[in-house]
Amino acid sequence: MAQDNYIGRRKTSTARLYIKNGSGSILVNSKPIEDYFNTKARLNIAKLPLTVTELDGKYDIKITVRGGGVTGQAGAVSLALARALDDLNEDVHNKLKEHGLLTRDDRMVERKKYGQPKARKRFQFSKR
Numbered sequence: 001m002a003q004d005n006y007i008g009r010r011k012t013s014t015a016r017l018y019i020k021n022g023s024g025s026i027l028v029n030s031k032p033i034e035d036y037f038n039t040k041a042r043l044n045i046a047k048l049p050l051t052v053t054e055l056d057g058k059y060d061i062k063i064t065v066r067g068g069g070v071t072g073q074a075g076a077v078s079l080a081l082a083r084a085l086d087d088l089n090e091d092v093h094n095k096l097k098e099h100g101l102l103t104r105d106d107r108m109v110e111r112k113k114y115g116q117p118k119a120r121k122r123f124q125f126s127k128r
Contacts, residue, residue, distance in 0.1 A: 010072045
């Protein structure tokens with residue numbers, strides 16, 4: 001049941017992914033993935049589903065990412081890619097599952113409360 005686009009989210013980032021059989025080119029916001037995620041750590045996070053399933057170089061992937069920072073965007077790309085690969089190949093589901101790639105990381109930034117400088121930090125208490 002292949003669909004046309006897959007969505008992944010992390011923090012406040014959203015990634016929309018389009019995938020088809022091809023030579024292995026990956027574009028993120030019209031740039032090669034190596035240029036968009038310029039640190040090795042973020043690139044590895046984004047490409048982790050392809051590495052785990054050993055399908056690197058078999059699909060042409062186009063990704064549109066919006067919102068958040070670069071690390072959150074890498075996580076969103078990873079989830080969208082894992083969902084796409086799971087939908088296209090039934091036999092890679094267990095590999096993705098055991099690496100925790102099909103689960104959305106629902107941690108968000110805690111909001112700032114009134115009467116405080118930050119979410120959890122308090123102003124200094126003075127007894128006198």
